[in-house]
Amino acid sequence: MLQEESDLSLIIAQIVQKLKGSNLYAQLERQAWASLQRPEIKLESLKEDIKEFFKISGWEKKLQNAVYSELSVFPLPSHPAAPPEHLKEPLVYMRKAQRPVGEQKELLNKWNEMGTDEPDLSLFRPVYAPKDFLEVLINLRNPNYENGDSLSFRTHLGLIQVPLKVKDIPELKELFVELGLTTGQLGIDDSTQVPPELFENEHVRIGQKVLTEQDSAAAQQYIRQGSPTALRAELWALILNISSHPEDILYYEQLKTNVIQHDLLVDSLIYKDVKLTASNDDYYFVFEDYLYQVLLCFSRDTSVLSHFAYNSASPPKSYIRGKLGLEEYAVFYPPNGVIPFHGFSMYVAPLCFLYHEPSKLYQIFREMYVRFFFRLHSISSHPSGIVSLCLLFETLLQTYLPQLFYHLREIGAQPLRISFKWMVRAFSGYLATDQLLLLWDRILGYNSLEILAVLAAAVFAFRAVNLMEVTSLAAAEAVLADLSTLKVMPLLQIFLFATVT
Amino acid sequence: MAGKVKWVTDMEKSVLINNFEKRGWVQVTENEDWNFYWMSVQTIRNVFSVETGYRLSDDQIVNHFPNHYELTRKDLMVKNIKRYRKELEKEGSPLAEKDESGKYLYLDFVPITYMLPADYNLFVEEFRKSPSSTWIMKPCGKAQGKGIFLINKLSQIKKWSRDSKTSSFVTQSTKEAYVISLYINNPLLIGGRKFDLRLYVLVSTYRPLRCYMYKLGFCRFCTVKYTPSTSELDNMFVHLTNVAIQKHGEDYNHIHGGKWTVSNLRLYLESTRGKEVTSRLFDEIHWIIVQSLKAVAPVMNNDKHCFECYGYDIIIDDKLKPWLIEVNASPSLTSSTANDRILKYNLINDTLNIAVPNGEIPDCKWNKSPPKEVLGNYEILYDEELAQGDGADRELRSRSGQSLGPKASRLRDAGRTVLTTWK
Numbered sequence: 001m002l003q004e005e006s007d008l009s010l011i012i013a014q015i016v017q018k019l020k021g022s023n024l025y026a027q028l029e030r031q032a033w034a035s036l037q038r039p040e041i042k043l044e045s046l047k048e049d050i051k052e053f054f055k056i057s058g059w060e061k062k063l064q065n066a067v068y069s070e071l072s073v074f075p076l077p078s079h080p081a082a083p084p085e086h087l088k089e090p091l092v093y094m095r096k097a098q099r100p101v102g103e104q105k106e107l108l109n110k111w112n113e114m115g116t117d118e119p120d121l122s123l124f125r126p127v128y129a130p131k132d133f134l135e136v137l138i139n140l141r142n143p144n145y146e147n148g149d150s151l152s153f154r155t156h157l158g159l160i161q162v163p164l165k166v167k168d169i170p171e172l173k174e175l176f177v178e179l180g181l182t183t184g185q186l187g188i189d190d191s192t193q194v195p196p197e198l199f200e201n202e203h204v205r206i207g208q209k210v211l212t213e214q215d216s217a218a219a220q221q222y223i224r225q226g227s228p229t230a231l232r233a234e235l236w237a238l239i240l241n242i243s244s245h246p247e248d249i250l251y252y253e254q255l256k257t258n259v260i261q262h263d264l265l266v267d268s269l270i271y272k273d274v275k276l277t278a279s280n281d282d283y284y285f286v287f288e289d290y291l292y293q294v295l296l297c298f299s300r301d302t303s304v305l306s307h308f309a310y311n312s313a314s315p316p317k318s319y320i321r322g323k324l325g326l327e328e329y330a331v332f333y334p335p336n337g338v339i340p341f342h343g344f345s346m347y348v349a350p351l352c353f354l355y356h357e358p359s360k361l362y363q364i365f366r367e368m369y370v371r372f373f374f375r376l377h378s379i380s381s382h383p384s385g386i387v388s389l390c391l392l393f394e395t396l397l398q399t400y401l402p403q404l405f406y407h408l409r410e411i412g413a414q415p416l417r418i419s420f421k422w423m424v425r426a427f428s429g430y431l432a433t434d435q436l437l438l439l440w441d442r443i444l445g446y447n448s449l450e451i452l453a454v455l456a457a458a459v460f461a462f463r464a465v466n467l468m469e470v471t472s473l474a475a476a477e478a479v480l481a482d483l484s485t486l487k488v489m490p491l492l493q494i495f496l497f498a499t500v501t
Numbered sequence: 502m503a504g505k506v507k508w509v510t511d512m513e514k515s516v517l518i519n520n521f522e523k524r525g526w527v528q529v530t531e532n533e534d535w536n537f538y539w540m541s542v543q544t545i546r547n548v549f550s551v552e553t554g555y556r557l558s559d560d561q562i563v564n565h566f567p568n569h570y571e572l573t574r575k576d577l578m579v580k581n582i583k584r585y586r587k588e589l590e591k592e593g594s595p596l597a598e599k600d601e602s603g604k605y606l607y608l609d610f611v612p613i614t615y616m617l618p619a620d621y622n623l624f625v626e627e628f629r630k631s632p633s634s635t636w637i638m639k640p641c642g643k644a645q646g647k648g649i650f651l652i653n654k655l656s657q658i659k660k661w662s663r664d665s666k667t668s669s670f671v672t673q674s675t676k677e678a679y680v681i682s683l684y685i686n687n688p689l690l691i692g693g694r695k696f697d698l699r700l701y702v703l704v705s706t707y708r709p710l711r712c713y714m715y716k717l718g719f720c721r722f723c724t725v726k727y728t729p730s731t732s733e734l735d736n737m738f739v740h741l742t743n744v745a746i747q748k749h750g751e752d753y754n755h756i757h758g759g760k761w762t763v764s765n766l767r768l769y770l771e772s773t774r775g776k777e778v779t780s781r782l783f784d785e786i787h788w789i790i791v792q793s794l795k796a797v798a799p800v801m802n803n804d805k806h807c808f809e810c811y812g813y814d815i816i817i818d819d820k821l822k823p824w825l826i827e828v829n830a831s832p833s834l835t836s837s838t839a840n841d842r843i844l845k846y847n848l849i850n851d852t853l854n855i856a857v858p859n860g861e862i863p864d865c866k867w868n869k870s871p872p873k874e875v876l877g878n879y880e881i882l883y884d885e886e887l888a889q890g891d892g893a894d895r896e897l898r899s900r901s902g903q904s905l906g907p908k909a910s911r912l913r914d915a916g917r918t919v920l921t922t923w924k
Contacts, residue, residue, distance in 0.1 A: 229768060230776040282757045282840065283765060286692035286722060352692070354772045434768050 015070045023247060024066050031059055058214065065216035069241035072371065072447050129342040130424045133377060134159075134417070137387055140379070157409060158394030159416045164381055166392040169400065172454060173496055175446065178224040179489070181497050186226025187438040187489030200228075207231045216241055224445035226438050226489070233354040239444050240367040244360055252359035255297035262300075266334040270295045274345045283433045287352035291345050294362050298369075304336035307370035311378055338374070343421075346428040347373050350436050372449055376424050384449040389423050390416055392453040397460060400499065404464050413473040418480055419456040426452060427483075435488045455488060458495035462486070506862055510539040514834040516845045520853055524860045536862050539564045542573075542831050549802075557806045562856060562863045565830060566707070566809050567802040572793065573811070573830040575680045576641045579614045585796035610789040610825050614682040616641075617661040624681055625662075628655060635684040635734065642678070644829065646743035651684060651734040685824055686729045689817040691769065695727040696720045697742040698763070698815040698823075701832065702790055702882065703852055705808045705869045707801040709885035712794055713855065714787065716878045717844055720761040724750040744837055758838040770821075778821055786815055786823045791883045793825055805865045808856040810848070851877030 019025055032050055035041055041049040054060045138159045156163075167175065179185065184199035194200070203225060210222050211234050219238045227235050237243070259267075274291050278284040284291075298304070308315055315337025348365050355361040375385045382388065397405045397415055408415050422430050426449070427439060442451050459480065460467065466479045506526040510517055517539055521528070529535050540548070540563060547553045549567035557563070571577050586608050589597035598606045615624040617638075628636070638658065640648040652658055661679065688695045701715035724747055725738040733739050738750045747759055770779040790813055812832025816824045834849070836842035854875040857863050881887075 228776070229771040230779075233772055280754065280756045282761075285754065285757050285759075286694065286761065289693055289726070353769050356691075356773050433765065437772075 015067060018070055019063075019066060022066070023245065024062060028054075028059060028063065031057070061214050065214070065238070065241050068216045130421045133341070133386075133424065134420045137379070137390060140387065156391075156394065157398060157405070158391070159414050160387065160391045160394060162387060162391065164388050164391055166383075166388055166395050167450065169396070169496065169499075172450070175448075176442075176451070176454075176492075176496060178445075179442070179493055179496060181493060184225060185489050185493070186228065186441075187435070187487065188493065190226075204228045204231070207235065211235065211238065214238060220445055220447070222445075223441045227441045229434075229437075232437060232441070236354065236364060236444060237360070240364060240371070242360070242363045242367055244357075244363070248363055249359045252297065252362050255300055255362075256293070258300045259296045264299060264334060266299050266340065267296055269340050270299065270345070273340055273342060277343055277429065278345050278349045281346075281349065281429055284346075284349035284352065284429075287349060290352050290358065290361060291348050293358055294348050294365055295340065295345060297362060298366060299334045299336055299338070299340070301336045301366065302332075304338060304366065304370060305332060307374060308337060311374050311380070338369075341377060343425050343429070346425050350428055350433055350440070353433055353437070371447075372443060373426065375449060376426060386424065389449060389453040390420065392450060393419055393423070393456045396453065396457040401457075401461055401464060404460065404467060407468055408476060411471050411473070411476070413470070413476040415460060417473065418477055419460070422456055422459075422483075423452045427455065430483045431486060431488065432484050435486065439488050451492070454495065455492055458491040459483065459486065461495055461499070462491055504862065506536045506857065506860065507534060508537040508539070509535045511541050511544050512539065512834070516834050516836070516842065516849050519846060520849045524853070526860070536560050537562050537857060542569070545569070549804075557804075557865075559865050560862050562806055562808070562865060564807075564809060564856075566704075566807045567804055568800070569809055569830045571800050572797045573828050574641055575614075575639055575827055576616045576678060578793070578797070578828060579611060579616075579680065581800065582608075582611055582793060582796045585792075607788075608792060610785075610792070610823065612682045612685060612824055612826075614680050617658070617679045617681055621662050625655065635686050635729075635731075636681050637684040638679050638681050640679055644831075645745035645833075646737070646741045649737075649741060651740060652681075653731060653734065685816055685818055687819045688727065689819050689821065690727050691722075691766075693726045694722050694724075695740065695742065696722040696761070697826065698766075698786070698813075698817070699832070700763075700786070700790070700813045700815065701848055702794075702811045702813055703808065703855060703879060704794060704811065705855065706805075707794070707798040707803045709889075710791075710794055710798055711869060711884050711886070712791070712882045713876065713879040714790070714882040715848060715851070716763075716880055717847070718763040719844070720763065720766050721747070722759040722761065723747060724752040724754075724759060744833070748837065755838060758841060760838070760841065774821070782817065782821050782823060787882060789815075789823060789825050793828065794883070808852075810852050847878060851879050855879065 031054070035050055035053050038053065041053065051060075054063070138161075140160070140162050173180070177183075184203060186200070186203065189199040190196070207222060207228055208231065210218050211231060216238055219235050223235055223239065242248075270292065274288060274295070278291055279288050305315060315332045316339060347369065348361075351361055351365055351368070355364055372384070375382060376389075377386065379385070379387060394405075394416055405415065426443070427436055431439065439451065439455065443449060463479055467476060470476045470479060506524070507529040508521045508526045509529055509531050510521075511531075521537075526537070531538070538544075538561070542565065545563065545565040545567065548555065548557075548563065571581055586597060586605060589608070596607050600606055613627060615621075615627070617624065628634070633653070635651055635653045638650050638652060658681070698718060698720055700718040703713040703715070705711050705713075721742040721744060723739060723742055725736065727739055737746050741747075744758065747753055753759065767779060767783070770782065809830065810832065812829035814826040814829070816826055818824065834845055836845055853860070854877060855871045858867065858871060858875070
């Protein structure tokens with residue numbers, strides 16, 4: 001009891017510490033001072049009156065949302081905390097790569113048209129692709145874990161050989177209880193055959209109420225049943241606790257200036273990635289220029305470094321020329337600590353359907369990245385980390401579709417080799433956009449990426465009949481090449497709640 | 502069941518031929534006994550011309566109306582719409598209601614247009630009212646963006662002023678006839694780019710009017726970012742969305758062809774602008790298509806051997822108002838991408854299912870009311886017979902903005918008319 005209490009007070013102290021440095025704190029202080037003018041605030045009961053005022057004016061709600069937001073990324077006690085270092089070095093480094101004034105002006109004019117202004121890309125290859133990353137994961141081993149030589153029915157026959165704890169279907173049913181057969185869902189109960197009076201109208205009405213109340217926690221609960229298209233942009237912003245204050249817009253403009261003034265090698269990787277992926281995509285090609293804007297700014301945003309406090313990975317370091325190994329000359333490169341891999345731009349692309357104002361789009365993406373997406377390409381033991389997701393996928397398949405699993409394994413088509421790329425990209429670029437957004441609704445709603453693994457397994461279950469007939473990896477890939485016609489929610493529902501386990 | 506349908510075409514298009522062959526129809530030549538002729542617009546002129554024309558028999562169907570140009574020639578379309586509006590005004594119809602500045606409330610969907618050289622003086626008067634505006638010059642009889650250019654100075658169209666003083670009895674060669682319209686320089690931009698909408702509309706009869714809208718229309722994006730800057734008025738890659746033009750651009754992509762489905766557009770607009778304004782936009786689009794058909798219906802030769810599949814071009818401006826740019830009698834059946842090919846194949850398939858019931862030898866005397874099941878990706882846009890059954894006054898009431906009731910909500914199944922919101 002005492003331990004829990006002291007843990008709790010530690011957490012509270014840490015969050016308070018964090019919030020004290022935030023913009024919200026300054027605003028609350030200002031509001032408190034201003035409220036002294038109000039007639040209902042009396043000197044004798046100052047504290048209670050101000051608290052009451054905050055409650056009525058909605059400021060308490062904002063504070064609540066901020067605390068909730070911090071909690072959602074609060075590191076589990078077992079994670080090592082890498083101290084974030086907001087170095088001044090990156091600025092010095094970038095100054096060394098400053099572009100001449102003439103080129104700066106030209107780039108400013110072309111800022112909006114970068115889709116046609118990229119450097120010669122033939123010399124650049126993506127730093128790594130999901131395939132390479134998978135190889136790394138396959139070779140992960142826990143040196144303390146004794147597997148035993150004999151194979152038993154417990155032996156995990158998939159590619160991942162790290163013994164992390166993953167949920168089984170009964171536990172998933174508990175976690176995803178709102179996806180059950182008797183609960184209304186957007187993605188199922190809003191289809192044309194169902195009269196809107198049965199579910200959709202009421203759900204929209206509740207959504208509008210949630211938005212009026214501006215309550216993050218309520219929004220997160222609500223969105224588990226899916227978000228109406230017209231409310232989605234605002235709901236996501238509420239859940240991610242993004243509001244567009246002038247300071248945020250200014251921060252984005254500052255980043256934009258950095259892009260125009262300074263060159264970074266990683267820019268070429270970004271250009272290449274966008275050209276190879278989003279530019280060829282039926283849904284996202286329209287937003288090519290937005291993607292450049294967001295990603296180029298993102299790579300220069302040192303505030304992203306703070307997520308390494310709960311990301312078990314560390315930002316890559318680079319050393320000033322001639323000073324290799326000397327810590328005082330080390331800088332994070334790229335400045336935000338994130339090296340884009342092949343397909344990285346697909347994290348941003350779907351968001352362009354929701355936000356057409358660049359600084360808002362940027363903020364939403366950044367928050368989505370530091371809350372969720374980073375886990376998809378860094379190695380950790382977190383239940384939402386990619387390693388756990390892979391293991392969850394393989395375990396689900398081996399446990400509940402053993403025949404299919406063994407068959408694919410026999411023909412040299414380990415299922416994870418096909419589904420890995422779906423999960424790493426959170427299915428972006430594989431599903432139709434409206435379906436993808438319904439899926440990401442649930443990621444936000446449950447604050448977990450486990451649904452990606454469940455969906456991957458559900459897709460295999462759906463195409464099981466065809467997959468049983470293939471005899472090679474290439475044929476299996478072909479069966480699963482086109483997911484654009486899939487309806488996500490029925491697949492998930494059937495897999496979790498309607499399959500005999 | 503007297504044998505297989507005999508077909509002819511003068512257009513070598515695989516989407517057509519594949520559809521005929523999959524029905525087991527038999528190819529014949531023009532001079533033999535044919536049942537179905539998919540012809541180009543040049544050929545339809547010959548079939549119905551005074552000199553070379555011939556009577557069609559009851560078991561022959563063609564894919565154009567004899568005087569389709571009343572709708573599909575840019576100048577005649579505008580003439581007919583103007584005439585239609587004036588008629589409604591004379592009748593005192595509420596549809597012709599105007600606002601304080603004299604603009605039609607419900608029938609202002611074509612940008613201000615003049616014929617040149619006939620209306621040159623009228624045009625100059627209008628031009629001088631707002632001299633900084635941009636106008637677009639389009640040759641009346643051409644397609645695929647050929648011959649189109651933008652102007653912002655009177656001097657740029659001096660050529661068309663020389664005959665302005667002559668009487669209207671002087672015949673102009675159709676090749677030189679142009680229309681000049683106010684250029685919509687504030688198009689809705691997505692990703693900073695201009696786009697237009699291509700929608701397919703099938704008309705099986707004009708009197709009574711029965712038309713169908715293909716659900717799978719698409720947006721055509723420019724490859725270059727839009728700018729209204731006068732220095733780029735000559736850059737056709739910025740302004741003209743025709744694929745025939747864009748595909749010569751540096752950044753043209755053969756995978757998606759710069760095309761978006763209408764459902765993508767809908768998702769984007771609902772997410773960024775809200776559901777009501779998006780539904781209103783699509784309702785308005787349906788409305789202007791029907792009004793354009795109603796405008797030409799009185800002058801159309803409603804030959805019972807004919808049906809027609811039009812390609813409607815619509816531009817949406819940044820206030821979410823749709824504008825009718827033109828109607829194409831012969832929408833392109835060439836495919837620019839794989840998706841495109843599938844779409845056009847299905848388009849022809851569904852069109853044939855409606856126009857040639859059961860794929861059997863046609864009888865042009867049939868009532869042209871196909872059962873719901875054969876519509877495929879088409880949905881009924883407007884059925885005059887059905888509409889008249891429900892009472893015409895409903896149309897007027899909803900148009901004047903009164904609350905629409907439960908029927909007005911989103912269309913659910915393919916059988917009901919799309920326009921319950923404003924019928």
